[in-house]
Amino acid sequence: MQRIPILQMGKCLLVTIQVDLQDQTALALQDDLSAKIEATGAHGVLIDISALEIVDSFIGRMLAGISGIARVLDATTVVVGMQPAVAITLVELGLSLEGVRTALNVERGMQMLRDAAVEDSRDATG
Amino acid sequence: MTQDHIAIDEILTAQHDDVLKDWLAELTTSGRSSGAALGTASRTEAQDLLGALREGVRANAGADRFEDAAPWERARGVLETLSRTRAAKGSNAGETSQFVLSLKKPLFARLQQRLGKEPDRLVGAIWSVSELVDRMAQFTVSTFQRSREEVINRQQEELLELSTPVVKLWDGVLAVPMIGTLDSSRTQLVMESLLQRIVDTGSEIAIIDITGVPTVDTLVAQHLLKTVTAIRLMGADCIISGVRPQIAQTIVHLGIDLTGITTKASLADALALALKRSGYVVTRPKS
Numbered sequence: 001m002q003r004i005p006i007l008q009m010g011k012c013l014l015v016t017i018q019v020d021l022q023d024q025t026a027l028a029l030q031d032d033l034s035a036k037i038e039a040t041g042a043h044g045v046l047i048d049i050s051a052l053e054i055v056d057s058f059i060g061r062m063l064a065g066i067s068g069i070a071r072v073l074d075a076t077t078v079v080v081g082m083q084p085a086v087a088i089t090l091v092e093l094g095l096s097l098e099g100v101r102t103a104l105n106v107e108r109g110m111q112m113l114r115d116a117a118v119e120d121s122r123d124a125t126g
Numbered sequence: 127m128t129q130d131h132i133a134i135d136e137i138l139t140a141q142h143d144d145v146l147k148d149w150l151a152e153l154t155t156s157g158r159s160s161g162a163a164l165g166t167a168s169r170t171e172a173q174d175l176l177g178a179l180r181e182g183v184r185a186n187a188g189a190d191r192f193e194d195a196a197p198w199e200r201a202r203g204v205l206e207t208l209s210r211t212r213a214a215k216g217s218n219a220g221e222t223s224q225f226v227l228s229l230k231k232p233l234f235a236r237l238q239q240r241l242g243k244e245p246d247r248l249v250g251a252i253w254s255v256s257e258l259v260d261r262m263a264q265f266t267v268s269t270f271q272r273s274r275e276e277v278i279n280r281q282q283e284e285l286l287e288l289s290t291p292v293v294k295l296w297d298g299v300l301a302v303p304m305i306g307t308l309d310s311s312r313t314q315l316v317m318e319s320l321l322q323r324i325v326d327t328g329s330e331i332a333i334i335d336i337t338g339v340p341t342v343d344t345l346v347a348q349h350l351l352k353t354v355t356a357i358r359l360m361g362a363d364c365i366i367s368g369v370r371p372q373i374a375q376t377i378v379h380l381g382i383d384l385t386g387i388t389t390k391a392s393l394a395d396a397l398a399l400a401l402k403r404s405g406y407v408v409t410r411p412k413s
Contacts, residue, residue, distance in 0.1 A: 079361075082359050082360050082361065083325070084317075084321030084324075084325060084356075084360065086359075087356040087359040088314075088317060088356055090359055091359070096355045096359070102359055102360065103361040104324070104330065104362060105361075108330075
């Protein structure tokens with residue numbers, strides 16, 4: 001079965017979805033990602049879905065699920081590069097992905113994660 | 127040829143000019159079409175139609191298959207051009223069918239003269255003519271209506287495209303001035319073009335201005351919410367501006383939940399907020 005690679009960049013994890021996600025692949029990604037966050041102590045997860053052209057309700061729910069899992073493990077998730085057609089589909093499916101942060105592209109997503117990290121450290125030293 | 131057809135054909139051949147003259151006179155006196163419209167154009171149309179009618183009658187074609195039978199092809203062609211030109215000129219359906227129906231009186235009068243002494247044949251011939259002219263009038267009206275509908279459809283499409291421009295207000299700030307009622311197809315179109323422009327320009331803030339939307343009900347609000355959610359999913363922010371006092375009242379009275387959506391009273395306020403969020407400061411140097 002295909003597995004989506006998870007790259008580590010400092011304190012952030014980078015997931016680039018380049019293929020159309022199958023349900024099994026998506027479930028495996030969820031498993032791998034939660035294990036990786038725990039192992040690395042990452043504080044940010046960036047999911048790039050700019051190459052994703054087809055979504056269904058399962059994939060939509062999985063994106064929300066990953067974000068929720070990461071939050072419990074104290075990491076911020078940003079979903080970047082969603083295609084217009086994908087956004088419209090998700091809205092029509094009634095999935096508004098409340099609580100998932102979004103950005104237009106990887107660069108802005110990384111900026112968002114850095115800002116979140118700064119805020120966290122400020123809170124900690126607070 | 128049947129007896130009826132023979133009689134009609136004789137009239138159309140021998141008394142062609144008389145019928146035409148009476149028909150045009152009938153058109154003028156019926157008063158429904160204005161005198162100006164009855165120019166040489168009507169005369170040519172009437173002549174063409176009489177010719178086509180004779181052709182159909184000679185081929186012994188029945189009125190019941192007027193819409194698809196080959197002998198009536200020329201008559202259909204004449205009527206189609208007639209309806210189209212009338213539709214383009216803006217005449218109404220009544221005037222257009224009246225043009226064809228006025229042919230009855232002169233034909234009935236001629237049949238009366240010719241077959242007055244044979245009531246059985248007269249009734250048969252009158253019935254044939256009546257049926258034929260009715261069919262022609264029906265065909266004219268349906269063609270007329272179809273060409274009017276084509277015009278309406280074309281205009282609707284043009285309106286849809288015209289009324290949804292996405293404009294760039296500032297670097298990273300897009301705006302859509304919505305004009306007219308928001309229905310599903312318009313929302314879809316706006317959503318698609320706005321989201322595409324967001325991707326193309328990398329804009330982080332989109333302003334939807336609803337000053338030109340006459341009413342906001344629950345359905346319109348739902349469409350707006352959908353658009354806002356889609357924009358957020360893409361990773362951009364959305365501001366709704368141009369909320370008039372009456373609309374604000376309606377929204378609250380209907381119990382529409384707009385929490386989580388930034389709304390502003392005017393486009394200027396929305397632009398000011400967008401600039402502030404992108405880190406711009408507007409200053410006026412003292413002169």
